Amino acid sequence: MLIKIIYSNVLSYLVKMIYKIHERIVGRNMRDERTIKLLCTMTDFLHKFACFDCLVAFKRQAIEDTSTGSAHQADSEIIHKCPNCGHRMAFMGRNFAAPSKKDSSSWLAAQKLWESGFRFVGSGYHSDPALPRKKSEVEAFIEHNPEHKQKVGSKQLWLNYA
Numbered sequence: 001m002l003i004k005i006i007y008s009n010v011l012s013y014l015v016k017m018i019y020k021i022h023e024r025i026v027g028r029n030m031r032d033e034r035t036i037k038l039l040c041t042m043t044d045f046l047h048k049f050a051c052f053d054c055l056v057a058f059k060r061q062a063i064e065d066t067s068t069g070s071a072h073q074a075d076s077e078i079i080h081k082c083p084n085c086g087h088r089m090a091f092m093g094r095n096f097a098a099p100s101k102k103d104s105s106s107w108l109a110a111q112k113l114w115e116s117g118f119r120f121v122g123s124g125y126h127s128d129p130a131l132p133r134k135k136s137e138v139e140a141f142i143e144h145n146p147e148h149k150q151k152v153g154s155k156q157l158w159l160n161y162a
């Protein structure tokens, strides 16, 4: 386990160093194909985490050994606290797009979906309906989609999540 952690830390450090060196060589404004590939590799490590109290979301690493990641991961191995309030942030999956702070209906929809086990995961290539963005649509959606492909987690309450 320890070796795995060291290995993945060394690996992500190396990727960052290679990117830094590469960035210096090609210049800040030039993003050629190799730079874009490196950037993709780096962001592949990251998933979205949200705080439903502060209505913010951040990209963070979810697992130590990034080679074992699944596209249908239900939760994070690594705990990330909200930098604003300290509440453990909810693992949302790679594809979560954070609503604006003013859009409380969309944030409540995201929270209800998360509490019911839905995650913004997968390739998007399935025939199940897209996750709703509005609070008013969520309850019916959850009721009508008990076998949804993106329902990969179990029921839990944000209040008790730590």
Ligand SMILES: [Zn+2]
Residues within 6 Å of the ligand: 051, 052, 053, 054, 055, 082, 083, 084, 085, 086, 087
């Ligand atoms: Zn917070």
